Amino acid sequence: MHPLELVKNLRTFLPPEAVLYESEDLKPYECDGLSAYRQMPMIVVLPQSEAEVIRILRICHMSETPVVARGAGTGLSGGALPHAAGVLLSLAKLKRILEVDPLARTARVQPGVRNLAISEAAAPYGLYYAPDPSSQIACSIGGNVAENSGGVHCLKYGLTVHNILQLRVVTMAGESLEIGGAGLDAPGYDLLALMTGSEGMLGIVTEIMVKLTPSAEKAQVVMAAFDDIRKAGDAVANVISAGIIPAGMEMMDKVATHAVEEYIHAGYNLEAAAILLCEADGTAEEVADEIRHIDEIMRQSGAIEIRTSRDETERLRFWAGRKAAFPAAGRVSPDYYCMDGTIPRKNLARVLDGIERLSAEYGLRCMNVFHAGDGNLHPLILYDANRPGELEKTEEFGAKILEMCIAAGGTITGEHGVGIEKLNQMCSQFGSRELKIFHAVKMAFDPAGLLNPGKAVPTLRRCAEHGAMHVHRGEEKFPELPRF
């Protein structure tokens, strides 16, 4: 269908300001949080209700127009990168909190509601929404579902998939589905899990019922400094061995602490090779007990300095440094590229050594922040996009880090998603049979292949051409494809 004809069709039921097609109106949508990739969409639509979403999808389905969903646009893997010949479906106007049920500890919300807004609405009842990605002030719950977002507290409180009960979903063909339920399980296959983290490939989420968690009575954090990153890694393992699941356990390396200290003055030890933040929450009695225990473990693990937050102000100050890691990277370098691999924690030292080696090899600085409790690494590669060739070098460096994560028994993405960014690394992590199953799952929901085409799962052809494939369990990958 001709773009203008499509616009005309959409405007039969949407107000003119909800259907954008002039290039100056489209410009703000050309990228998401991964700004290295940009693409202008053909049309942007901003529906205000599920009924409008259904009509938009039916028209696009009939006219075979690709559709890319977008929430707040804070995604870090280019999952909401527009399609040149497609409609960008912004869910930003579906931003109503429909119901908070304090007794059942649930909230029904529309996908455009900000993550933090849910916790704010639940706060008067002593409840909150547990997953807290660092972008929680801006990111939308619909985007969180699409990416299965985590946060610093997910070792104890889980990811998005553990904290949602029900979804209303519209398929590309315009059918609406209710997935999950108000209870703790649902009949049939676990489509709730399948939808979570599916990166807008399977359906458009129009409503979410989230679980709310009682706010802890108290939280306290131990900050421990180590002269060797290995000792910090051992301290993490020792905490877990002692039977403690901390509310949060974060590690930062020296490059990171120096970058943030200059800017936030969190009080980090600048001599340390690594610092560890380990938080306990719960009732006052539980916290006192756990903090005592953590303090002892840090001491035994060889910490050179240990400080425990004395009050809420100090606790927030200790955390402020960690939370400012990304902006701090932006202050010390014109550009930075955030990676998102997960590894079994025991391989931490090996992977960090490897990153240091690559950093020297590429001549690019790298700072490491690490969700230590669950093995999720965020190396931030510092670069300058204005220097010719530096972005390409950075991407190559990043790709090597991800390959290293796979080799260490981990994964190429812990919480940011594959999007457009990690398609090549998907070829390393999965064989052609697994990829075929992923494509088949996509087909089961979206037989026409119109939702977010080209994202999340690489084509077998792309993998064959990428060349970074390894021989997996002695089998050659993609034997059915010609090689040159």
Added chain:
Amino acid sequence: MQNIIDQFADTIRIAAERKAPLHICGGGSKEFYGNRIVGQNISMLDVTAYSGIVAYEPTELVVTARTGTRLADLEAQLHKHRQMLAFEPPHFGAAATLGGCIAAGLSGPRRASVGAVRDFVLGVRMLDGRGDDLRFGGQVMKNVAGYDISRLMTGSMGTLGLLLEISLKVLPLPPMEMTLSLQMKQAVAIEKMNLWAGKPLPISATCFCNDALTLRLSGAEAAVHAAHMKLGGEEVAEAAAFWQSVREQTHLFFQPGKSLWRLSMKSTTPPLSLPGQQLIEWGGALRWLISDAAMDAETVRAAAKTAGGHATLFRSGESSAAAFHPLTAEMMSIHRRLKEKFDPMGILNPGRMYPEL
């Protein structure tokens, strides 16, 4: 061990060629659960030979074990390191295997406080209906590469694939547990369970039956005692045996031979006015109903649906109703398409979940 997998794969390939259904079977402890497998020339595929723990690192909080591993052996191994399968899966027999536990997707008393089986599944290795050896997910807590096939497999009753190996997140055993009993009526108990679940209290299990609410506290000693002071109630002796009887359905409430319905619903749903006896778990979100054979399935299902949930005929007794709550036409068509993709010949446990799958 690879030769066992090769045999399984050959069996599947031959069955696919002949379009002859396979009845995947572990310890047989959950044979009663779900519907009868349909088709001609059904053969059993016994997976118990593929057993044993592949990897277990307590400090990583992850265990990987083969499908035929006995659940009891796995749990005993975890307990040695003071860890557990936190979702407390029911065994329903000494022969219960890990594969059966994951395929059935059932969780026990701790479910409402820590999560269900699916919440702890991190990765699977499986054979699909073509006999292809596939791996999804992994051994790490956070992983969003590719669709979440591992959790899709959980609770799919063996209709999408044969599980080979499963990686699970494990948790430390709580330092202390205490079980309390409080006398009250059902409506009050439902309200209390929900109110308390909204407070930062270390409640790890609840069970209401015969005008008594039994609840378990788990956590640091100080926290457990403080919660006891707040909640009151009598401390129950032999508490471990009590929770075991609820988990394994050996509690007197579960009368063998009768139809047992499992209603999963919004936790705040007021007492259901259905004839028969009820036992409530999961803070009100799970209601067990023992009814006589005359009980009409539609009535039970309508009651569950009204409360935002669904009803399963868990043990059929004398009832001939289908086990699982019917799906809407739109949902069924997605289920059918998924089944076709994983098992194109329809040979893996056909009909065990729904006649169409």
